[in-house]
Amino acid sequence: MYKVLITDPLSDLGIEKLLHATDVQVIRQTNLTPEQLLIAIEDVDALLVRSQTKVTADVIAKGKKLKVIGRAGVGVDNIDVLAATQHGVIVLNAPDGNTISTAEHTFAMMISLARNIPQAYRSTVQGEWKRKEFVGIELNKKTLSIIGLGRIGAELAKKAKAFRMQVVAFDPYLTEERAEKLGVQKATLHEAIAQGDFISVHTPLTKQTRHLISDHEFTMMKDGARILNCARGGIIDEDALYRALVEGKVAGAALDVFEIEPPVEHPLFGLEQVIVTPHLGASTVEAQENVAIDVSEEVLKVLREEAFKNAVNLPSIPADLQQKIAPYQTLVEKLGEFVAQISKGALKKITVTYAGDVANMEVAPLTRTILKGVLSHHLSDVNYINAPEIAKQRGIQIVEQKSSHNHGFTQLISVHVETEQDSYSAEGTLLNGFGARITKVNGYSVDLSPTGHLLFIEHQDQPGVIGKVGTLLGTYKVNIATMQVGRETIGGQAIMLLHIDKAIDETLQMDLQKVDSIQKVTILEL
């Protein structure tokens, strides 16, 4: 039974699938203090949040069984994604479900800003009738500068165009082709800032976007520009915004999000030209249902080990690619484990080479699997999610390359590992009807099914060595299923690879090691 902890309010309809799943126990505990969360997380398999719950590194470390954190929404800035990655916890979001709602909210804020609707409402219900004070401006023919033309930015652009606004956009990933398709003018950040009558930010909050709009940017704006933030508090420097409003450089600001939420006694609240909402962008019945459905379905898939998408800390693999690479998964994982088990010394570099049919595919997911195979022999708690990050942290260089040398195999994958002591390699292929095979070990040709108990013996090619190995194994009642031998030259360096029917202990290993001309005996388990 999987335990799923939900710590923020989520739509009941949205989480129906979880509530009805027979293999899931849903625990709903909202408004937890950080201390209570540290206790609640201890034995759950999944955590579902919106933007209120702060999922810190401490929370993740306490979640000993935690496999997945689901964010019902887009922004994952309330989750320590790096800590999750390091602990091998998948972070999922629901990126599509609230796009329309947030774009509509931004548009509502823009119209409110242009026509002073919140201020006029407040004044009118207080018994005033100040028609002259609340003269607004039209959106028609004004320029809207959008910073961050992703899902919400693009949706906002469409709405603005319907209101006959000129749309200028800055996004580092915006191509001319997409700009043209959306009917927006591609600009640099400073061009966009300088041209906008309205400027709306729609980026994630990252190191690069924190205070993206600060004093310098405000000085570049048109006099009387109006600014909106319905993305994340902190993209606009609130102190700089306050100064720009007080100086009259900026005519108005609409904020749905704040550097600290909920904001207390915010100086901006004292300014008449500032309109605010309490992080309501995604707060519609439709958006909340959408994101809760999306994230519940995805979390269930992770728990049930089915294919999932939308992982923030794992590249998503399209279904057609998943289908193509599936047959290679066992081979590459076994190749990684094999090389790791025959290698000695601290890892420095792992080179993976793809040749033949497989070289025509997107191989990054396979390399990730190999990394997991290699690293999990040396380190505990390595999985598909954290393997690249762990390699990076330990300074292990990863090289992925493609080659035209398939040596007669339809496909050939080779893993070469360099350690501080030596280098080791294994090559493998998929044989029609036989599945995964290891075809070369440290340069010696073999034909090995990579499963079960194995003995890897490095020795000098001498008459009688094979016999002595067989006799010793017989003495210890260990049955040999298959045996492979390979040598460089007659009497030269050689290897023996034996499939044995049961695990052996170190006594037999040491006895084998004492045999004349045997240099090294390694016990493998695949």
Ligand SMILES: NC(=O)c1ccc[n+]([C@@H]2O[C@H](COP(=O)([O-])OP(=O)(O)OC[C@H]3O[C@@H](n4cnc5c(N)ncnc54)[C@H](O)[C@@H]3O)[C@@H](O)[C@H]2O)c1
């Ligand atoms: N107010 C709310 O309730 C609410 C609701 C949903 C989303 N959001 C927030 O809105 C933001 C956008 O969401 P989205 O779904 O459109 O995300 P998205 O990932 O589709 O779009 C973000 C865009 O920002 C661009 N970007 C990144 N760094 C940039 C930079 N330095 N300068 C300019 N552009 C940059 C990216 O290239 C991307 O195109 C996120 O911060 C999200 O958390 C807020």
Ligand SMILES: O=C(O)CC[C@@H](O)C(=O)O
């Ligand atoms: O949970 C919410 O309502 C906010 C969601 C929003 O900020 C998001 O990033 O998706």
